[in-house]
Amino acid sequence: MAETHSLQDLQQPAVSSKVFIQRDYSSGTICRFQTKFPSELESRLDKQQFEETIQTLNNLYAEAEKLGGKSYLEGCLACLTAYTIFLCMETHYEKVLKKIARYIKDQNEKIYAPRGLLLTDPIERGLRVVEVTIFEDRSIGSGR
């Protein structure tokens, strides 16, 4: 019996639901996510914090896809080397993706995990959605 109790205790909080923040295509095919605050998160998170996270993500993706001198230079260089340069060099986009991954991890640790939420890096979902996993609150006093 004690065993069963401890088995239960050892269980991690179950996933209660997932919220998907879809892409915002109003400015074209660039990677942007909707900043509309989903109602399911209202009880867990501040609207401003959420919007700030999404806005930062959008800015990071915009930086990755930015058209400018640097990206053109990279493109031309790649073309001249018959695209073999991509075999040795990391593209600008990939560098920014790493930055995004670090940012998401940071946000999860500081803001989302303490509230029982988890942000999934959009790249793991093909840049289609930002998946927010809501965990059941197993802390004392909250129902389940």
Add this chain to the structure above:
Amino acid sequence: MKNCEYQQIDPRALSVSPLSVQSHTEKKEQRPRRKWEVFPGKNRFFCDGRIILARQSGVLPLTLGLIVVTCGLFFAFDCPFLVEHLTIFIPVIGGVLFVFVVTSLLRTSFTDPGILPRATPDEAADIERQIDTSGSSTYRPPPRTKEILINQQVVKLKYCFTCKMFRPPRTSHCSLCDNCVERFDHHCPWVGNCVGKRNYRFFYSFIISLSFLTSFIFGCVITHITLRSQAGKSLVQAIQESPASIVELVICFFSIWSILGLSGFHTYLVASNLTTNEDIKGSWSSKRGAEESGNPYSYNSIITNCCVTLCGPMPPSLIDRRGFVPPDEAIPAASVSEIELPPFTTKNDANMCTQSTKDVLERMIRSSSDFNGLCPPGTPKTTPLVLDVSSAAAPTAEPSSPPAGCSRQHPHRHAPCPPFSRSNKSDSLHSINPAFRLASPSPSLSRTTLILGDAPDIGFNQLH
């Protein structure tokens, strides 16, 4: 008595585990699979996922063969004469062009064109829910479109039934490769792959460099024959001396028309930031007349359009071919089906016959070991108990149900593995119920969820 029974199960289950331990070690030894191995589209992968090709390589070997043969003949038969009579740079230029053509071709063929990974079951369920709430009453899904505004222009997004998501703008589903491809241009059989966002620049450089190559070879061969016939011989004699030249001439002559035409067409597309798909469908043809093209993606400047398409930042591959399949993530193909578990669980909360439970456990473990990698070794969670309950309850249905149950359980877990071995590894949280949320219309599922949730209580209470 119940108490006893419960405790009897525990060590028996553990002692059953020599089998399960075997299957565990088998599974552990079984190497973790890479994502390309479970990729749902019709692509072929080589070099452990580094190279991707469409299922039918089309006429890629023919393309390569033609290029290599023509260039080979050129270097072997025409170059010596031309080097002697003209300049050494001819084979050099020819060589550079040849290298460009072949590398572009291989890059086009072997690069992921911008395949969009299919929606996870949770996403698909979420989208279904949204669509259902917004009005379509029948369950049988009607054609679904969503209208959005892009740069103040209305664009319709279509729902892809295979990939279970709304296609982003400019994305199209290629039926040959069975994938949604971003900025889908066309599926090129010559290249043996789709041409999309990620490999359009390679494709363009391939056709441009090929146009240069064919024109160059054509010109050189004409020069060669002319020079030969000028040295006092007749044309026929000149040709007889160098028969390979005629072969090259014929090949180049027929290729030039099509390749130059294609290059011109694609240059137009690049300059106006269109895809072949859009051009053929006339998506942005000026029906309205007012705007010049109505293309919401165009930057209205030829140079910008060219730079964006050809020299823009290279987007990463979204399908992560070489990543490892997480042990508790649902294989999309396997998890699509509804869970058949509910009917069993509803019957059997009460009846637990220890003997049959043990038998069923053993059978399930054996059947689970048949599923290579479908049921990876793992930590038990509450679900195994439910599965026991269900299986115990329906031993007659068991020939098909444990394997079926196993494969369907896979999304949430390694259910058939010995349920009571408390290995205390922390479970990944999202692995618990993803598939249960999949078929939300099914009412029995909510019961299952309930049962699952309460399973420990139910099971243990009964036995106590």
